[in-house]
Amino acid sequence: MALNKFMHPRNVYKKKKPDFKQLAMKYPNLQKHMFTDLTGKAFIDFKNASSMRELSIALLKDDFGLDVTLPPEGLVPTVSLRLNYIHWIEDILEPLGRGTNIKGIDIGTGASCVYPLLGCKLNPSWSFLAVEKCDTNTQYAEKNVSANKMEDRIKVRKQQDDSILLHLLHDTDTVYDFCMCNPPFFADHSEAQGTSRKDDRAEPSSVSMATPSESITEGGEIGFVKNMIQESMELKSKVRVYTSMVGKKSSLPKLKEEIRRLEIPNFTTTEFCQGKTMRWGIAWSFDSSVIFPKSLFQAARKEKDRPPLQYTLPSEFVGDLDLQTIAKQIYFILKEELKISCDSSSESEDCLMFEMTAKENTWSHQRRKRRAKKMVDTETRKESPTNDPPERSNSDIDFEKTSHYKDKIRGNPTTDLGKKKTSEVKSMKRKYQTFDRENSQEEDSKRRRFCPDIEKLRQSPDRNAEEENIEMLEGDTISVGQSDVQDCSMGGKDKETEGCTATEQSQKTSYSDSVDKKEKEYILKFKLTVKKLEQFAIEMAWIDGQNREFMHQVLQYLKNKVKSNNNKQSSEQK
Numbered sequence: 001m002a003l004n005k006f007m008h009p010r011n012v013y014k015k016k017k018p019d020f021k022q023l024a025m026k027y028p029n030l031q032k033h034m035f036t037d038l039t040g041k042a043f044i045d046f047k048n049a050s051s052m053r054e055l056s057i058a059l060l061k062d063d064f065g066l067d068v069t070l071p072p073e074g075l076v077p078t079v080s081l082r083l084n085y086i087h088w089i090e091d092i093l094e095p096l097g098r099g100t101n102i103k104g105i106d107i108g109t110g111a112s113c114v115y116p117l118l119g120c121k122l123n124p125s126w127s128f129l130a131v132e133k134c135d136t137n138t139q140y141a142e143k144n145v146s147a148n149k150m151e152d153r154i155k156v157r158k159q160q161d162d163s164i165l166l167h168l169l170h171d172t173d174t175v176y177d178f179c180m181c182n183p184p185f186f187a188d189h190s191e192a193q194g195t196s197r198k199d200d201r202a203e204p205s206s207v208s209m210a211t212p213s214e215s216i217t218e219g220g221e222i223g224f225v226k227n228m229i230q231e232s233m234e235l236k237s238k239v240r241v242y243t244s245m246v247g248k249k250s251s252l253p254k255l256k257e258e259i260r261r262l263e264i265p266n267f268t269t270t271e272f273c274q275g276k277t278m279r280w281g282i283a284w285s286f287d288s289s290v291i292f293p294k295s296l297f298q299a300a301r302k303e304k305d306r307p308p309l310q311y312t313l314p315s316e317f318v319g320d321l322d323l324q325t326i327a328k329q330i331y332f333i334l335k336e337e338l339k340i341s342c343d344s345s346s347e348s349e350d351c352l353m354f355e356m357t358a359k360e361n362t363w364s365h366q367r368r369k370r371r372a373k374k375m376v377d378t379e380t381r382k383e384s385p386t387n388d389p390p391e392r393s394n395s396d397i398d399f400e401k402t403s404h405y406k407d408k409i410r411g412n413p414t415t416d417l418g419k420k421k422t423s424e425v426k427s428m429k430r431k432y433q434t435f436d437r438e439n440s441q442e443e444d445s446k447r448r449r450f451c452p453d454i455e456k457l458r459q460s461p462d463r464n465a466e467e468e469n470i471e472m473l474e475g476d477t478i479s480v481g482q483s484d485v486q487d488c489s490m491g492g493k494d495k496e497t498e499g500c501t502a503t504e505q506s507q508k509t510s511y512s513d514s515v516d517k518k519e520k521e522y523i524l525k526f527k528l529t530v531k532k533l534e535q536f537a538i539e540m541a542w543i544d545g546q547n548r549e550f551m552h553q554v555l556q557y558l559k560n561k562v563k564s565n566n567n568k569q570s571s572e573q574k
């Protein structure tokens, strides 16, 4: 799944992808890690720890004006993930008002001190207590704070014992608005090195850069956050909102169980989405007035889980046609009349599936459009000295094609192409032939995947029917088995230490500007399934878009078409 669309809306990398070439020109240390392909496109090796380090340093400087030095060994913070976490906290604190002085704690701030630095940069009224257990990281964190002249807003503190918050807040009256934490994820070395992986996930494409002290803790992230939850039972409202990130989704149920066991009434979880790398957030509070924001991702999931729209095709429409032919007719109406393009298709024994994308609303006000067209036609006819028959609307012509095609298969002589020699039909016929000649083998093979019977149709003695079949497939940009929105990252491992910024990752494999454009260009994406159960039916399942109502409208359009085809058929039979 492309996760970038679930990236926090305020995350700068949601819309703006880093321009590697430009970055390299500005940052010589990054330049050394760049390479270009034959087309001049710039890449970075995400498996190289130094490349990742220089990229993060460059992004923090370029996009946030932050000067950050990182140790040669150790965790490299991925910027877009860190931003997603910060923006989630901003959302939680939103009801307090933007200008309110906010005090936060970052537990395990790391050498970069990235959360306090970004948090303060983005929110002028925030200040931080940044806590770190490792000596080297503490020293680097202090240097990074002073390099950015933020000493008055960020206090770096060395963790004195094995507690997380208790020792720190024991004898202070200060109330903090929130605490955040990116805990060490793993319980031991084998987990950290991935040798204890029990699942069949792909090997990570990026390199692990964290040192053992950064990535390993007793009990792993579950143990760490459970301790935090237990300590919060003592500290209660000394921190208004407790939060932590986790690297494994499977940790969430165990942490929620602990929260429920301790009867903490107010808690939530969320997702941090970037490229293919996903992380999770958990937050709890003893203050019942805290209202946690809804997760975009969960809302979209719920939307997706809604049952698809269904329509059983009337038997008069179906006649004795087979699944392939019916699917082609439905597909044809969507593709040719409504200009809804097909991103991918697949088929099984009793159903054909198409992922469809509409870039504009071509289905609304059809009746009004037809009336307007009719008026223009009438006017044109009046003015035309030759009194030619009126031009029909595209949709009329197109539907006639499907109707004709259907008749042809059924052997209805009344609508034979030879008898309907209107100029449109002639020109369509020419178009089929040109297409037929010009088609590349590649397109042929695509068509064969979509319609395995294409060769049979080509050899058919009934050339007219063949031509029409071909035309129905010609020009279709069916990229079988491919999604239109390419994923922009590599990720795939449940370790923060191995993730890298989605937008950064995307550059190496499939990142391109077109991804962003495509994401912005459509208004509706749905999955169309034409299936044969007891009867033939179509299903439309929501994928994404501006408005679910559009899918209802498209289905209504199809229903009307099917109905008008039935009416045509019966009047022709009379």
Ligand SMILES: C[S@@+](CC[C@H](N)C(=O)[O-])C[C@H]1O[C@@H](n2cnc3c(N)ncnc32)[C@H](O)[C@@H]1O
Binding pocket: 075, 076, 077, 107, 108, 109, 110, 111, 112, 113, 114, 115, 131, 132, 133, 134, 137, 159, 161, 162, 163, 164, 182, 183, 184, 185, 213, 214, 215, 217, 496
């Ligand atoms: C995964 S790193 C996160 C670093 C940084 N916050 C980031 O997101 O890039 C975890 C950090 O927590 C520190 N740490 C581990 N246990 C800690 C504790 N009990 N108190 C404070 N810091 C701790 C580690 O030294 C390490 O720097």
